[in-house]
Amino acid sequence: MKTVATIAELRSRLDADRAAGRTVGFVPTMGYLHDGHASLMRQARAETDVVVASIFVNPLQFGAGEDLDAYPRDLDRDTRLAEAAGVDLLFVPGADEMYPEPVLTTVSVAQLSEPLEGASRPTHFAGVATVVAKLFAIVGPCRAYFGEKDFQQLALVRRMVRDLSFPVDVVGCQTARELDGLALSSRNTYLTREEREAAPVLYRALRAGVASILAGERDPAFVRSLMAQIIEAEPLARLDYAEVVDADSFRVPDPLAGNLRLLAAVRFGRARLIDNVGVTVPAPTQGG
Numbered sequence: 001m002k003t004v005a006t007i008a009e010l011r012s013r014l015d016a017d018r019a020a021g022r023t024v025g026f027v028p029t030m031g032y033l034h035d036g037h038a039s040l041m042r043q044a045r046a047e048t049d050v051v052v053a054s055i056f057v058n059p060l061q062f063g064a065g066e067d068l069d070a071y072p073r074d075l076d077r078d079t080r081l082a083e084a085a086g087v088d089l090l091f092v093p094g095a096d097e098m099y100p101e102p103v104l105t106t107v108s109v110a111q112l113s114e115p116l117e118g119a120s121r122p123t124h125f126a127g128v129a130t131v132v133a134k135l136f137a138i139v140g141p142c143r144a145y146f147g148e149k150d151f152q153q154l155a156l157v158r159r160m161v162r163d164l165s166f167p168v169d170v171v172g173c174q175t176a177r178e179l180d181g182l183a184l185s186s187r188n189t190y191l192t193r194e195e196r197e198a199a200p201v202l203y204r205a206l207r208a209g210v211a212s213i214l215a216g217e218r219d220p221a222f223v224r225s226l227m228a229q230i231i232e233a234e235p236l237a238r239l240d241y242a243e244v245v246d247a248d249s250f251r252v253p254d255p256l257a258g259n260l261r262l263l264a265a266v267r268f269g270r271a272r273l274i275d276n277v278g279v280t281v282p283a284p285t286q287g288g
Helices: 007-019 036-047 075-084 124-139 148-165 187-192 193-198 202-212 219-230
Strands: 002-004 024-029 048-054 087-091 140-146 169-172 236-246 256-266 271-281
Touching: 002 007, 002 075, 007 024, 007 048, 007 087, 007 271, 024 036, 024 124, 036 048, 036 075, 036 140, 036 169, 048 124, 075 087, 075 193, 124 140, 124 148, 140 148, 148 187, 148 193, 148 271, 187 202, 187 271, 202 219, 202 236, 202 256, 219 256
Parallel strands: 002 087, 024 048, 024 140, 048 087, 140 169
Antiparallel strands: 236 256, 256 271
């Protein structure tokens, strides 16, 4: 594996790879890698010829009072994990390389960026969309791998790619979980032992919401309330939101129908965790 710190070198190497007929897989990360990231890298390794991963803690997506300075970092460990997962090129730019002057151009994706995470963190998705657009412009034509854990981010990136005609195939990958269901996240390191024991309530609440829909519940308010009650019964959990939306538009269908996504965000002490699960409601048959 080769570590690259400049945009010019990464572009040059990837342009040469594509000129030789090799396909490129790309996994963008903010570092402090875990097996969820590694699973994306392994999938890229299986499906493309050259795998590039980026590590960049993007300041644009952190709002006032959020954990930019405290965000966990361990480049030596990240390097070992990326190499073990089959990465060929590790792109580790500094902030000055990515943003050599104040950023005047930003990318925003209307509608998809507004509810849920967008309501809780108003500047977050513009920062995400801007840095991902920049990384796509740097990497060039590729298959880009994103985890479904950040499902709203995945939907936003897919829409941005369609709207702006990026030569990128966005691949959504299944959420990696601990044995008790907790989604893998770099922010899990913030959890105390007691909070870690309580954290799987988030996944349990989502699964209960899915079970109610599969049992015939079609009222979004009922499903939302059910998930909220389960989470709020855990003393260490502070609910940010729990919602069920159309998986493409992020609007709330009433009655519930089609491809749905149940999403929730919960705070445990200084950790804010998000998770989601999907379920499909078949269209009613004619006359039924």
